[in-house]
Amino acid sequence: MEHIIIIGGGIGGALAHDLTLRGFRVTLVEKGELLSGASGRHHGLLHSGARYVLHDLKAARECAEENGILRRIAPDALELNDGLFVALNDADMALWDRFDEKCHEAGIIHTQLTASQTLALEPELVPTLKGAFRVCDAVMDAWRLPLQFFATALSNGARIRTFTEVISIQTSGRSIVGVEVVDHRFNRVETIGSDLVVNAAGPWAAKVAAMVGLKIPLRTVPGVMVSVPARLNRMVINRLHPAGEGDIIVPQRNLSIMGTTAWMAEDPDSVQIPRGHVTRLFELGKQLIPRIRQYAPHAVWHACRPLLDVGPEQDPMRISRTSDCLDHAERDDLEGFVTVLGGKATTMRAMAEQTADLICRNTGRDRHCRTRKAALKPYRAYYEYH
Amino acid sequence: MNSMEMFKFRIRRYKPGAIDPPRFETFEVAVGQDRSASILDCLEQIRLNQDPTLMYRHSCHHGSCGTCACQINGTPRLACTTKLSQLSADPLIIEPLEGFDCIADLVVNMDDFFKDIDCKWSYLQTDQSADAPPPPGGITTWSRLEDCIECGCCVSACPAVQVNSAFMGPAALTAVHRQYRKFRQQRERLLAIAGGHRGVKGCHRALVCSKVCPTRVYPARHIDELRRQLKTPSST
Numbered sequence A: 001m002e003h004i005i006i007i008g009g010g011i012g013g014a015l016a017h018d019l020t021l022r023g024f025r026v027t028l029v030e031k032g033e034l035l036s037g038a039s040g041r042h043h044g045l046l047h048s049g050a051r052y053v054l055h056d057l058k059a060a061r062e063c064a065e066e067n068g069i070l071r072r073i074a075p076d077a078l079e080l081n082d083g084l085f086v087a088l089n090d091a092d093m094a095l096w097d098r099f100d101e102k103c104h105e106a107g108i109i110h111t112q113l114t115a116s117q118t119l120a121l122e123p124e125l126v127p128t129l130k131g132a133f134r135v136c137d138a139v140m141d142a143w144r145l146p147l148q149f150f151a152t153a154l155s156n157g158a159r160i161r162t163f164t165e166v167i168s169i170q171t172s173g174r175s176i177v178g179v180e181v182v183d184h185r186f187n188r189v190e191t192i193g194s195d196l197v198v199n200a201a202g203p204w205a206a207k208v209a210a211m212v213g214l215k216i217p218l219r220t221v222p223g224v225m226v227s228v229p230a231r232l233n234r235m236v237i238n239r240l241h242p243a244g245e246g247d248i249i250v251p252q253r254n255l256s257i258m259g260t261t262a263w264m265a266e267d268p269d270s271v272q273i274p275r276g277h278v279t280r281l282f283e284l285g286k287q288l289i290p291r292i293r294q295y296a297p298h299a300v301w302h303a304c305r306p307l308l309d310v311g312p313e314q315d316p317m318r319i320s321r322t323s324d325c326l327d328h329a330e331r332d333d334l335e336g337f338v339t340v341l342g343g344k345a346t347t348m349r350a351m352a353e354q355t356a357d358l359i360c361r362n363t364g365r366d367r368h369c370r371t372r373k374a375a376l377k378p379y380r381a382y383y384e385y386h
Numbered sequence B: 001m002n003s004m005e006m007f008k009f010r011i012r013r014y015k016p017g018a019i020d021p022p023r024f025e026t027f028e029v030a031v032g033q034d035r036s037a038s039i040l041d042c043l044e045q046i047r048l049n050q051d052p053t054l055m056y057r058h059s060c061h062h063g064s065c066g067t068c069a070c071q072i073n074g075t076p077r078l079a080c081t082t083k084l085s086q087l088s089a090d091p092l093i094i095e096p097l098e099g100f101d102c103i104a105d106l107v108v109n110m111d112d113f114f115k116d117i118d119c120k121w122s123y124l125q126t127d128q129s130a131d132a133p134p135p136p137g138g139i140t141t142w143s144r145l146e147d148c149i150e151c152g153c154c155v156s157a158c159p160a161v162q163v164n165s166a167f168m169g170p171a172a173l174t175a176v177h178r179q180y181r182k183f184r185q186q187r188e189r190l191l192a193i194a195g196g197h198r199g200v201k202g203c204h205r206a207l208v209c210s211k212v213c214p215t216r217v218y219p220a221r222h223i224d225e226l227r228r229q230l231k232t233p234s235s236t
């Protein structure tokens, strides 16, 4: 079978899992620790899809389906306490019927709660709230859930090399034949040959594509998150309004995580947290849970969304969260090179499936995806197999 | 206005065959004067602006994954939740986690840490908070990820692990006890592990494990509880 190199240890883990199950030989290279890009440091929200129903129905549907699948194949890395979409004022209430309708349309199970039912479930919420929808949001361990994909891929024979950075891509004519990497452990440069290379470098995917002179439709959209050292809610709290800044509070262990902001950046390696974002997150967070302002930040950090640049949308909150894989043979006349872009951590398995389907088509292999059903290895198995 | 201030870092570097034997290198980083930057923020600045070959582990940046533990001024701590404002020494000394094999720079091998934690043991707990309202229909109990983020700080600090390589250490015993509390039918087997030659008898009750734990797991309490259960297994 073909040897496939995956560049990037984020959603690349799910792809390594899918491709090994389909019988390919896989080597995944990651320039740092696994999940040291966006995939390890987001909020940890396993989306029900409800966040996207008002403006991005395709992403909403995809999240809804993947939410159900991850609950089945990786239940041990999830806090399954559901989520609320809380209406705080009349403007939020004006969206009530449309939210209800769109959730139906996207296939997201939702129940309506009165203000007092909502407060009975989450007493720290602002007492003047108007009502809420309950949906099947959940909280994932952003490290341990994806580590299960890596563990399973390893157990099925994938090679996973961390601290191994791709510095150039080798071509012969209009075909990719391998990559040149630096193994940071020894400051050593080497080449790895392959039949196909997948660019899963997330926010760095444009830099990787530029190694072979290609431009890809990537928007780098960083966001800031703040955790406080107290768990103020059990369910994921979202504001019922068009998805915006500071409208999510994700509980996790003994923390509450507020997020997020969004702006456009050029280079993921030179992002600085803009002044004022932390204050803004506290301002917005306290509208949902007033007591959150009593806490000093426990951590402040950022991550970069690698978004697919489709269409004219300029508002970083509203750029579609759908994903795509680019077949550079078809698009740029470069054989053996595929880029996977966009999506959410929630949809990593689906993105992997889509990419592996494309690879099967291009290599003439008739192998079906098995990752919807196959339970993943426990994350600790990673340390046994690697 | 948060004007800038320079901080000096002495970082232990090691790359087999390349920076070998290990040596300290000094870096200077400009940080805001409120000193809210974390050690991890500073390591990121050094890697991105000064030396792209610097290696350290990191993922969540908020104290949940457990990958970033290292010796900070001689104490095992998480780089991501240790802020400059909490530290006084200048320069700051950053070394790989003691008691683990160093792979390169600040990266250590965690395989041994997981050797005594069965990979199938559960990582979820029931939310115990007293003020929690009853969960709604469809949810039996409020669930929560375990507090132990498997960072290795306790094992690194434990004096007993250092002198007795057979002792499985505070993190593994804590995992044994958590599993013991959750699954009645496994209790006998788990007590046998805790009471075995690698179990609780290796612990000298030095309590540093509880002191260094960044997520307040208090491993020493779990070990004490296992001792109690070994004497008189409870029926609850």
Ligand SMILES: Cc1cc2nc3c(=O)[nH]c(=O)nc-3n(C[C@H](O)[C@H](O)[C@H](O)COP(=O)(O)OP(=O)(O)OC[C@H]3O[C@@H](n4cnc5c(N)ncnc54)[C@H](O)[C@@H]3O)c2cc1C
Pocket (backbone or CB within 6 Å): A007, A008, A009, A010, A011, A012, A029, A030, A031, A032, A034, A035, A036, A037, A038, A039, A040, A041, A042, A043, A044, A045, A046, A047, A164, A165, A166, A167, A200, A201, A202, A203, A204, A205, A208, A221, A222, A223, A224, A225, A259, A260, A302, A303, A304, A305, A306, A341, A342, A343, A344, A345, A346, A347
């Ligand atoms: C603020 C914020 C909050 C978010 N919250 C959520 C949430 O709650 N729920 C959710 O589902 N999604 C969330 N997301 C989205 C999610 O984090 C991303 O969509 C997803 O993690 C992207 O994964 P990726 O693999 O494409 O990118 P990454 O995870 O960044 O992976 C790319 C990897 O490639 C590596 N790499 C880059 N260049 C090279 C090279 N030359 N050689 C080797 N390796 C290389 C990088 O080190 C990196 O690890 C959030 C995103 C942001 C920014």
Ligand code: SF4
Pocket (backbone or CB within 6 Å): B157, B158, B159, B160, B161, B169, B170, B202, B203, B204, B205, B206, B207, B208, B209, B210, B219, B220, B223
């Ligand atoms: S209490 Fe026991 S396990 Fe903890 S540090 Fe002391 S000797 Fe080690």
Ligand code: SF4
Pocket (backbone or CB within 6 Å): B147, B148, B149, B150, B151, B152, B153, B154, B155, B170, B171, B174, B212, B213, B214, B215, B216, B217, B218, B219
């Ligand atoms: S008990 Fe605490 S110090 Fe020890 S591994 Fe777990 S989180 Fe780290």
Ligand code: FES
Pocket (backbone or CB within 6 Å): B057, B058, B059, B060, B061, B062, B063, B064, B065, B066, B067, B068, B069, B078, B079, B080, B081
């Ligand atoms: S980076 Fe996850 S605990 Fe520090």
